[in-house]
Amino acid sequence: MFDQDSCLERLLARHDDAVVVEAVPGRPALIRRDQLLVAPQDAPVVADLIRRWHDSGEDDHGVHRMRLRPAARVDVCELASQVAGDRRHRELAVAPNHLVQGQPMWWSGPADLPRVAAPVPAPSPRLAARETTVAVLDTGLSPHPWYETTDWYAEHGDDAAEVLDADLDCELDAQAGHGTFIAGVVLQHAPSARIRAMRVLGGDGIGDELDVVRALARLAAWGGADVVNLSLGCHTYDDRPSPVVSRALARLRSSRRRPVVVACAGNTGGDRPFWPAAMKSVISVAALDTRRGRADRAWFSNYGWWVDACAPGVDVASCFVRFGEFDGYATWSGTSFAAPAVAGMIADLAAQEDVSAAEAAERVLSPADARTLPDLGVVVMPQSRDEVQREPVGV
Structure with a gap:
């Protein structure tokens, strides 16, 4: 449907420090050239091990970025593997700085472009037994009538604002409005929830693991959230999770609120693990197409043993930015939009019944109360999970 080679060419043109790596033929990944991410406690040891190629380094919010000398022409992936210990349980938390993406039409993020939509009825907040917060790490947040008068929106600063036209071409950037x-x-799905938006992606839908780790560290220092939504991700060079991101998530889960983390399964239409969704500690959400009154896997959605749940992700309607032809509402498709439905349902149940997010997640994803589908996990339907017919899903 889309020319992935052209999309990749444009991406590399915008990000001249990005490079495609392919440790296994046919399984590419994107990384920042000559950069390693290291857990702070491991930084002195790693710096000593790579001193021949080390150029500079910096500590920032729970992660140490090491820059290698470009003239050394180091294979960053091979170096990371050697330093970390190429075994199942790595001894040192070191990894290339992978690009994470929510960009339409290539590897992750929405499966297509947003479409102009008629106004969607605003959610109606209702009394809850307790307050819940959902952290959304994405492209940021723009003002909207649904929430612009709330106290939680007023707490956001300029660093959380959407960037709608970064290249000043008078057109909406490819993924502006995603957050x-x-x-x-x-x-x-959780009208009484408080949103804490953190911008980790540009308007083109591109960020990196460094920005994600920084945001997770800031969130942990702030006190965490009840639920964290990550509608972004990447494939890694070795198809294993970044140990640096893993440690950041572990620190976040040990924070005061012990949040549940929900992530999109990705839009490559395959079963290759997509990170961080494929981590055991993360709830991975695939997308369903329910337009025919039955639950089929959306054509773009990833699937596999590592997927925990699935929810509607085709022609989802929501609030949006005001720009050009858009007047605050849109429809969009992607696993990016199945994940927040599940995140919202978990947050709402926790708020209404005054239970922990972990307990709410167990109940929302309970296979005893809902059907399950091979390689797609538990079917989570926002209205009634029993309304969908029991046809098999084609994967």
Whole structure:
């Protein structure tokens, strides 16, 4: 449907420090050239091990970035593997700085472009037994009538604002509005929730693991959240999770609120693990197409043993930015929009019944109360999970 080679060419043109690596033929990944991410406690040891190629380093919010000398022409992936110990249980937390993406039409993020939509009824907040917060790490948040008068929106600074036209070409950037859209999906399922938006992706839908780790560290220092939504991700060079991201998530889960982390399964239409969704500690959400009154896997959605749940992800309607032809509402498709539906349902159950997010997640994803599908996990339907017919899903 889309020319992936052209999309990749444009991505590399915008990010001249990005490079495609392919340790296993046919299983590519994107990394920042000449960069290693290291857990702070491991930084002195790693710096000593790579001193021949080390150029500079910096500590920032729970992660140490090491830059290698470009003239050394080091294979960053091979170096990371050698330093970490190429075994199942790595001794040192060191990894290349992978690009994470929510960009339409290539590897992750929405499966297509947003479409103009008629106004969607605003969620109606209701009394809850307790307050819940959903952290949305994405492209940021734009003002919208649904929430712009709330106290939680007023707490956001300029660093959390959407960037709509970074290249000043008078057109909406490819993924601008993604974070606003996702916040709206959360609110539709958890209307009393507080949103904490953190910008880790540009308007083109591209970020990196460094920005994600920094945001997770800031969130942990702030006190965490009840639920964290990550509608982003990547494939890694070795198809294993980044140990640096893993440690950041572990620190976050040990924070005061012990949040549940929900992530999109990705839009490559395959079973290759997509990170961080494929981590055992993360709830991975695939997308369903329910337009024919039955639950089929959306054509773009990833699937596999590592997927925990699936929810509607085709022609989802939500709030959006105001720009050009868009007047605050859109429809969009992708696992990016299935994930916040599940995140919102978990947050809402926790709020209504005054239970922990972990307990709410267990109940929302309980296979005893819902059907399951091979390689797609538990079927989570926002209205009634029993309304969908029991046809098999084609994977």
